[in-house]
Amino acid sequence: MTSTILDHAVFGVFSTHALHLADKYGVFVHLAADGPATPARIAEARGIDQDTLERLLLVLTAVSVVERDADGAYRLASGTKDLLDPEHPRYIGDFVRHLVVNTTGQLERLDAYLAVGKAVADRDRPAVFDSIYRDEVATGEFLEAMWNLSFGVSQELVRLAALDDARTLVDVGGASGAFAVAALSHYPRLSVTVFDLPQVGPFLDRTRRAEQLEDRLHFAPGDFFRDPLPEADCLSFGYILSDWDDATCVELLRKAHAACAPGGRVLLMERLFDEDGGPLPTAVMNLSMHVETEGRHRTAAEYTALLEAAGFADCTVHRSSWDKHLVVGRKP
Ligand SMILES: C[S@@+](CC[C@H](N)C(=O)[O-])C[C@H]1O[C@@H](n2cnc3c(N)ncnc32)[C@H](O)[C@@H]1O
Incomplete structure (x- = not known):
């Protein structure tokens, strides 16, 4: 019992x-x-x-x-x-399917991580997104799960971000455009470029057509580890830093700093750990990040420290009523 x-x-x-x-x-x-x-x-x-x-x-x-x-x-x-x-817009079924169909089967790796450590256990594992984007169906299902996680809350995040002064935004790893569509519908003078791996292009194209945003929503295919980021007034990273370790995050944020206009901003949109280690969804997804990616979830103070290490200042934290929040850094 x-x-x-x-x-x-x-x-x-x-x-x-x-x-x-x-x-x-x-x-x-x-x-x-x-x-x-x-x-x-x-x-x-x-x-x-x-x-x-x-x-x-x-x-x-x-x-x-x-x-x-x-x-x-x-x-x-x-x-x-x-x-x-x-x-x-708040539907979570595709995300639950992703947890059940893709994540659950990977949890057994935690056993090996405990026994020998992740670095040793994952020695021969393919790169994170080679595995997630192994074929078109898997790519589509992953992007649907991301849309589920991000589209609803983005309506709130774009307001918290106060983008009235920005004319250009680059959504780094912006996937099929959930945050981009929300930003474009709130800020009529904004134009958004999603910078993402080439495999994502056809899915973003579908969004551009479905939302009739061909003239304001653009796609820049690229690899953020190899290529510079496109220049913009504002660069956003939604659920990107939680895929990578601290050193990689600072590397990506330095690229964003180089691409950001003086006085411009970078937006980090992530789950946040409380100081006491909760809430439950962040703790669970932190475990999920461990098996699915090379990252983890962080506190607002930890994200602020990463932004400052990359040269951003005046960092502010804005909590949404959902589980994805906003940390902003300004380029002096
Ligand atoms: C966890 S998803 C987040 C999607 C979206 N930003 C959101 O908040 O829902 C990570 C995104 O990073 C992109 N990505 C991963 N590695 C990348 C790379 N090397 N260069 C560019 N984008 C990459 C993926 O294609 C995916 O769209």
Whole structure:
């Protein structure tokens, strides 16, 4: 028997899978579109097995993802509606799929890391993004997960960034354009260049067309370890520094400093550790960074120190109401 204190730790693996499967088989879409429904009705509508569905829904009820009425119908809990509705900007289903399909299988490497250290265990491993971008499907799925993580919160981050004075922004590693689209819709005089690996180009092109931003959203293919960064009033890094160690981060920020106009700014958008080591999502994603990348999550003070080491000054921290926050440095 486990105590309730350990429930999350012991049973979390089941609730994550239940969440992913309910999303994958359209259970949440059904509840979002049609309202409360019994397992029998959902199973019939989605063509899935009722017994398995009932068991998944009981787990999801226990962790407050859905709620069950007295008559046995299930509904999305009020706090989870937006996050589970694929039509909503806060939808997280693609990110959960990434955790279940890509990350979970890699967790066993932590065993070897503990035994011999990451450097030794990963000696023969391909470079991080060679593995993530191993084929077009994997590339597309990763970029969808990034869009899920970044698009909703970017609406808030662009306001916190106060870009009214900037005319040009380079989003370094800007992926399929989540932050770029948010910035362009808030600042009509801004033009944005996403600088990213060439494999990302077709996915950003889709965004440019879908959002009708061909004239204001541009793509600069490149490798930020080999190439200089394009010049701009402002350069942004969303979930980039958390992929790399401190020395690499300072190297990238020095490149940003060289490309940044005098008086311009660099924006770091990242999860932040509290001084006490929380919150839970940052602690978990810090472990995920360990197996998926060469980086880690940091406190606001640690990001400020990296910015200062690269020559930025007047650093400020702006917290969003989500889990991605903003640290700004100014080029004197
Ligand atoms: C974790 S994703 C972050 C995506 C996006 N900025 C966001 O906040 O959602 C890291 C991004 O860095 C890009 N990237 C990785 N290595 C790179 C390199 N050497 N040069 C340019 N971009 C790179 C990836 O293609 C990817 O888009």
